[in-house]
Amino acid sequence: MPARNKQWLLASRPRRAAVESDFELVETDPPAPRDGQVLVKVRFLSLDPYMRGRMDDARSYAPSQELGQVMVGGTAGEVVESRHPAFQAGDAVVGMGGWQELFLSDGQGLRKVDAATLPLSAHLGPAGMPGVTAWYGLDRVGQPRAGETALVTAAAGAVGSVAGQLARLRGCRAVGVAGGPAKCAHVVGDLGFDACVDYRAPDFREALKAACPSGVDFVFENVGGPVLDAALARMNPFGRVALCGLVAGYQGGEIPIRGVRLLLVNRVRLQGFIVSDHLDLWPQAIRELAGLLASGKLRYRETVADGIESAPRAFVGMLRGENLGKQLVRVS
Amino acid sequence: MPARNKQWLLASRPRRAAVESDFELVETDPPAPRDGQVLVKVRFLSLDPYMRGRMDDARSYAPSQELGQVMVGGTAGEVVESRHPAFQAGDAVVGMGGWQELFLSDGQGLRKVDAATLPLSAHLGPAGMPGVTAWYGLDRVGQPRAGETALVTAAAGAVGSVAGQLARLRGCRAVGVAGGPAKCAHVVGDLGFDACVDYRAPDFREALKAACPSGVDFVFENVGGPVLDAALARMNPFGRVALCGLVAGYQGGEIPIRGVRLLLVNRVRLQGFIVSDHLDLWPQAIRELAGLLASGKLRYRETVADGIESAPRAFVGMLRGENLGKQLVRVS
Numbered sequence: 315m316p317a318r319n320k321q322w323l324l325a326s327r328p329r330r331a332a333v334e335s336d337f338e339l340v341e342t343d344p345p346a347p348r349d350g351q352v353l354v355k356v357r358f359l360s361l362d363p364y365m366r367g368r369m370d371d372a373r374s375y376a377p378s379q380e381l382g383q384v385m386v387g388g389t390a391g392e393v394v395e396s397r398h399p400a401f402q403a404g405d406a407v408v409g410m411g412g413w414q415e416l417f418l419s420d421g422q423g424l425r426k427v428d429a430a431t432l433p434l435s436a437h438l439g440p441a442g443m444p445g446v447t448a449w450y451g452l453d454r455v456g457q458p459r460a461g462e463t464a465l466v467t468a469a470a471g472a473v474g475s476v477a478g479q480l481a482r483l484r485g486c487r488a489v490g491v492a493g494g495p496a497k498c499a500h501v502v503g504d505l506g507f508d509a510c511v512d513y514r515a516p517d518f519r520e521a522l523k524a525a526c527p528s529g530v531d532f533v534f535e536n537v538g539g540p541v542l543d544a545a546l547a548r549m550n551p552f553g554r555v556a557l558c559g560l561v562a563g564y565q566g567g568e569i570p571i572r573g574v575r576l577l578l579v580n581r582v583r584l585q586g587f588i589v590s591d592h593l594d595l596w597p598q599a600i601r602e603l604a605g606l607l608a609s610g611k612l613r614y615r616e617t618v619a620d621g622i623e624s625a626p627r628a629f630v631g632m633l634r635g636e637n638l639g640k641q642l643v644r645v646s
Numbered sequence: 647m648p649a650r651n652k653q654w655l656l657a658s659r660p661r662r663a664a665v666e667s668d669f670e671l672v673e674t675d676p677p678a679p680r681d682g683q684v685l686v687k688v689r690f691l692s693l694d695p696y697m698r699g700r701m702d703d704a705r706s707y708a709p710s711q712e713l714g715q716v717m718v719g720g721t722a723g724e725v726v727e728s729r730h731p732a733f734q735a736g737d738a739v740v741g742m743g744g745w746q747e748l749f750l751s752d753g754q755g756l757r758k759v760d761a762a763t764l765p766l767s768a769h770l771g772p773a774g775m776p777g778v779t780a781w782y783g784l785d786r787v788g789q790p791r792a793g794e795t796a797l798v799t800a801a802a803g804a805v806g807s808v809a810g811q812l813a814r815l816r817g818c819r820a821v822g823v824a825g826g827p828a829k830c831a832h833v834v835g836d837l838g839f840d841a842c843v844d845y846r847a848p849d850f851r852e853a854l855k856a857a858c859p860s861g862v863d864f865v866f867e868n869v870g871g872p873v874l875d876a877a878l879a880r881m882n883p884f885g886r887v888a889l890c891g892l893v894a895g896y897q898g899g900e901i902p903i904r905g906v907r908l909l910l911v912n913r914v915r916l917q918g919f920i921v922s923d924h925l926d927l928w929p930q931a932i933r934e935l936a937g938l939l940a941s942g943k944l945r946y947r948e949t950v951a952d953g954i955e956s957a958p959r960a961f962v963g964m965l966r967g968e969n970l971g972k973q974l975v976r977v978s
Contacts, residue, residue, distance in 0.1 A: 560907055563906070574874075575901070584915070587913055588912070
């Protein structure tokens with residue numbers, strides 16, 4: 315157990331793009347659990363696009379991250395000391411531990427996981443929040459049918475990579491959108507999508523059209539802006555959009571939908587969703603995802619930064635799309 | 647029966663705004679019905695915003711109006727000669743007769759209506775396509791519940807006027823958006839909405855906020871552009887948007903949705919719809935609407951232009967929002 319607890323605090327709210335200096339590293343004494351509490355040592359910190367929204371002081375579905383407090387974040391770790399009847403030292407647990415090495419929990423939101431069958435980090439990725447997000451968007455929002463074309467943006471990311479594979483397992487043609495040829499090659503070659511289109515390429519719209527010869531029936535949208543408009547331009551009648559993220563706008567850019575007329579003409583259903591609204595479905599989703607992982611039907615990639623010190627740099631890089639798959643920080 | 651049949655043809659496609667000279671008046675000999683046909687004398691021609699879309703040569707849910715052909719349009723009229731077993735002279739009928747005084751039908755899409763209980767013109771308004779459109783958007787898309795706030799744009803129009811009243815009958819707070827104080831006074835005073843906000847007023851956004859003290863749960867959207875963005879800014883979590891029309895964009899203007907982030911943050915469901923997809927529900931909807939009209943629970947207003955010659959001028963005026971309620975042309 316570390317002698318001191320390194321923590322990243324939110325030091326300032328970004329004007330537009332988040333920068334490393336928005337965070338401040340401090341060291342405190344390790345906390346001691348009282349009755350009903352557990353002390354958790356963080357092994358992996360999950361870095362996710364939603365965190366950028368929490369840095370702003372804007373109305374959202376969750377309260378803003380307070381300045382001067384430890385940054386919010388999902389973690390996988392190990393109970394090192396327990397004074398809570400449901401946990402004991404050595405338990406592998408997932409929870410919202412934040413950007414730090416050690417944290418106390420009263421057990422609320424702390425979930426024991428099986429770190430024998432699946433690697434611990436998978437519980438922050440395909441068998442965790444990003445996986446459930448993909449599952450919900452497919453199974454409860456878009457419900458694409460066999461033979462339909464499912465377009466997944468940010469397809470090389472933690473959520474998109476699962477969404478496209480789930481679509482394929484439903485019998486859909488899965489087409490990804492990702493940034494750059496290396497990511498596109500990964501999405502097709504490693505993840506098994508039918509095609510992947512590079513949104514940075516000058517012929518993006520033509521390539522998208524060619525990759526979706528029967529149009530698009532379902533969009534799993536993580537990006538927004540021109541990527542979403544390009545998708546809407548290929549949309550078939552009665553298409554669905556599961557609006558999961560808008561990473562194109564997280565750094566302050568404008569991301570209007572220009573093809574509004576297409577939403578009407580094609581009778582599109584666009585549904586914004588937040589996976590934390592649906593905690594009742596997480597056990598079912600995780601059971602299904604863990605099964606697919608165990609049987610090798612669901613593949614995933616991780617980008618792991620080393621040491622809690624690296625968290626801000628890795629976070630800013632993830633917002634720029636530098637990661638492949640789930641962005642993690644190995645804390646211990 | 648007129649000795650000649652006056653007809654309006656589409657003469658040119660608008661560059662941006664439709665103008666009267668896009669239409670050309672011709673006179674032809676009255677057609678004679680063959681076996682299996684009826685000849686209908688048009689009493690009322692319905693003018694509707696969707697017609698503007700048909701004038702363009704763009705991909706849409708319906709084929710474009712062909713140049714040099716009689717403009718498409720809903721009509722209410724009277725059978726003057728029948729060689730069809732299901733109709734006889736004197737029957738009141740509603741159908742897609744187009745912008746002309748007389749037309750032949752093989753009975754497809756021609757519907758006998760009861761012109762004794764309701765005025766004939768009501769079958770083109772609250773008991774016809776606009777009424778069913780409002781009914782579908784409320785009952786099948788938005789499903790607002792008692793106590794919720796329903797915002798209806800183009801509230802003084804044929805569809806909006808019914809949508810807001812149906813929302814009130816469901817126990818919602820019904821708030822309209824309309825252009826100018828006279829329309830707003832009509833929407834509240836005559837139609838019984840709880841409030842109505844003038845989108846042309848400089849304090850539109852503040853007035854909208856004041857009219858929706860509990861936010862907005864459902865938007866029945868006929869307009870688009872800044873009006874839709876203002877509505878999204880007031881939207882409560884889990885709000886719904888029934889996207890029925892986009893009249894702000896029908897004359898060629900850009901109508902982006904800027905508040906895309908609000909769709910995500912508030913988990914909004916936005917659903918485009920076209921009432922002609924749901925012909926199976928029309929009988930139920932019309933029965934309910936006719937009942938409400940007969941009992942005085944549903945009120946409506948018409949703006950009637952006189953003579954088939956007036957159709958282009960009335961149509962252009964409607965697109966500018968000059969009508970109150972259903973825009974009709976009294977043809978005979």
